[in-house]
Amino acid sequence: MLKQNLQQKLLQKLSPQQIQFIKLLQVPTVSLDTRIKEELEENPALEDLSLTINEPEEQYPDRDPDEDTYNSEDEKGEMDEFNIDDYLQDDNVNDYGTRYDQNGDDEDERKEIPIAVQSSFFESLQAQLDLLPLSDKDFSIGKQIIGSLDDDGYLRRPIMSLTDDLAFSQNVMADDEEVEDMLKVIQSFDPPGVGARSLQECLLIQLRRKDPNDLIIRKAILVVENYLEEFTRKHYDKLEKSLNMNSIELRGVVNEILKLNPKPGDSNEVSTKQMQVIPDFHIKNNDGVLILTLNSKNAPELKVSRSYQEMFQHYDKASQKDKKLKEAVQFVKQKLDSAKWFIDAIKQRQQTLLKTMNAIMQYQYDFFLTGDDKNLKPMILKDIADRIGMDISTVSRVANSKYVQTEFGTFLLKSFFSEAIQTESGEEVSNKEVKKILEEHIGKEDKRHPLADEKLTDILKEAGYNIARRTVAKYREQMNIPVARLRKEL
Template identity: 80%
Template sequence: MLKQSLQQKLLQKLSPQQIQFIKLLQVPTVSLDARIKEELEENPALEDLSLANMNEPQEDYPDKDPGDQATQEEQTSDNEEFNVEEYLQDDNINDYSGSSNHNNDDEDDRKEIPIAIQHSFFENLKQQLDLLSLSEKDSLIGHQIIGSLDDDGYLRRPIESLTDDLAFSQNIIASEEEILNVLEKVQRFDPPGVGARNLQECLLIQLRKKDSDNITIQKAIQLIENHLEEFTRKHYDKLERTLNINSEELKAIIDEILKLNPKPGDSGAAAGKQLHVIPDFHIQNNDGVLILTLNSRNAPELRVSKSYQEMFQHYEKSDQKDKKMKEAVQFVKQKLDSAKWFIDAIKQRQQTLLKTMSAIMNYQYEYFLTGDDRNLRPMILKDIADRVDMDISTVSRVANSKYVQTEFGTFLLKSFFSEAIQTESGEEVSNKEVKKILEECIANEDKRKPLADEKLTDILKEKGYPIARRTVAKYREAMNIPVARLRKEL
């Protein structure tokens, strides 16, 4: 049965401008340039002022304050179907299409960074394969094996699957013995350990390339072949009894094993996988006074295109305002609105970043003066949100992806937030302080008898931090510190 009814609902929706601001706010500085370039390419009504001015004679087109432009616009504004003069500016600049070509050229120039020519990991292996005297069939098998390696240099694909791959893709019928024979040749390539099917085989390949007459190497091969599990679990006492060696001999064997590379494929690619961090803020200590500045990349010079301004002027002067003309102006208005929203969102982003970081700096003033983790106060998102009168989610978007450069390092803002722990005296301190003490205790421990979590708990209680053992274990794991048994050394 169908029936009609009236209902009242309260719905909270974000406007397109708010969504655009939220997305821009969580973008870090390192990605902001790409986001602005994307907007410039999508919206021809938006221009990069710093690039547009390169084509303009400065004496004919002086830069003007945006506030002055807005005043002049209001003075010449008429009430049309569209508020045309709202988008007009007095800056006479070249046509957008002309400056666009210059922009692209400039972008290309900035991209042409000299890069050292180097062969990739797989290209290096293929070159070594081509140097061998192999039959055509074995050469194709070798290329199939190299193409099946993972990025870390391991062959995790079963031999039976390689047989099927060769049959279907290369129309080659190869036996398991033939594939293993070529695989053995690939395992002799550099870097040592490449082509291994597991960690044990990888380590053995590297050890067997060393001096076979060396007793230590022989014992290391015996250890990896027969006692790898005991070695990974650091059951050193059992290894000494089994191999009939003393602690000094075992230490020499372990030192040889630790020199090996468990991921040979990463050695060639590590150089190209560096993480580049561009700080969003800079804090300087000027004789005890902290000075906060925003990275200049967060403040691009953007404005509305001159060519779209002229389109509105043409529409104003035109006597014939037919349907096609109105549709064109509607399109232009949409692009201008989008450009203005984007510029406003960028400005709002700057203000929010500065306001939030300023509150964090003032809250942690002693820490930013000294760089000592013991001066880091307990601080949660709500503490900063209350100071800046913003939502917690807004502060979270700023803290999760932004970096600040100080005189003692560059840090993610999120790292300054920590929970409070109450000492025996009733004072609230940051859990960062407890982690620092834990780190110092473990760094200074006797590596032959590392401190267990229970002992670390007792040490913290003696220092006035009544913390449970499970909390100590949680902090230790958060700092990527293994359990006591795995920290044991000879």
């Protein structure tokens, strides 16, 4: 039986502009230039004033410096409906700046950061292979082995698979012994340890390239060959008994092994794998008054194209509008809309970043004045969201990908958020304060008898922090500090 019902639903949908703003908000400063270039390439109605040349200066009036300050009330609501007047106004589009430009640091900020020219790990290996007098077959095998290495320098593909790859992809018929022989050649390359198939083989390759007459080296080879598991678990008492060594001799062997590189492939890639951090905010201490500025790269000089404005005006005034002209008008209107939306999204992004960071700075004012972790207050995303009247997800997008530069270093905003712990006096402190105390005590401990989690718990309780042992273990793991047994040294 069919029935008709009348239902009323309340749905919340994100507009295209809101989606664009959300995506822009989580883009860090270091990636913003790329995102803007993509938009400039896709939308001819959007222009970058910094790339415009031979334009009369009066078309682009200087920005009012009074507008280049943080203003928490400068919020835009919903986008106005399309109006041709919005596109035929003066070119004062870039009315959003940052205080950063007024501090005299903009010249240094806008300089491009030089990138060191350095050959990659695989290019270095290939260059060493090119210098060897090899037959075409051996050269192909060596090239295949290098191409099969992982980024850390290890060969994890079986020899049989390499033989099959050579046969099917390069039509080179080689047996397992030939590949093994060529692998030994690759293992003689720099950095030492490259081409190893296990950690044990990697360490042995490095040790065997050292002085074979050195007694410490010979004993280190013996440890890696036969007692690697005991070594990694730091069962030094077992090693002393098994190898008939005293603690002084064993300390020399252990130190020699610790000098080795367990990931030789990473040695040439350190500089390229490190993420370039460009701070999104700057906080300066001016005689006890904190000044927050936004990186000037967050305020690009964008405007709607004048030629597209004039084109739309011409089409709109046309007396006769056929189908092709209507399509042209619709295309130009769409591009103008998109350009204006993007400029508004960039402006709203800047205001949201400043508003959020200003709230964090005010909340953690004592920390930004002193740089002392013990002055960090317990703070969660909701605390900041309530202060600025925005959703928690908005604060999260800002905190997870943005950095602030202070006099004490550059920090990820996420690092200022922490849970609260109650002391015996009833005062709430940040768990970062507890972590700092743990780090200090572990740093000062006797490494021959490192502090167990139970002992660390007792130390914290004596200091007034009443937390459980499992919480101490959790904080220790979050700081990447191993258990007491693995911190033991001779």
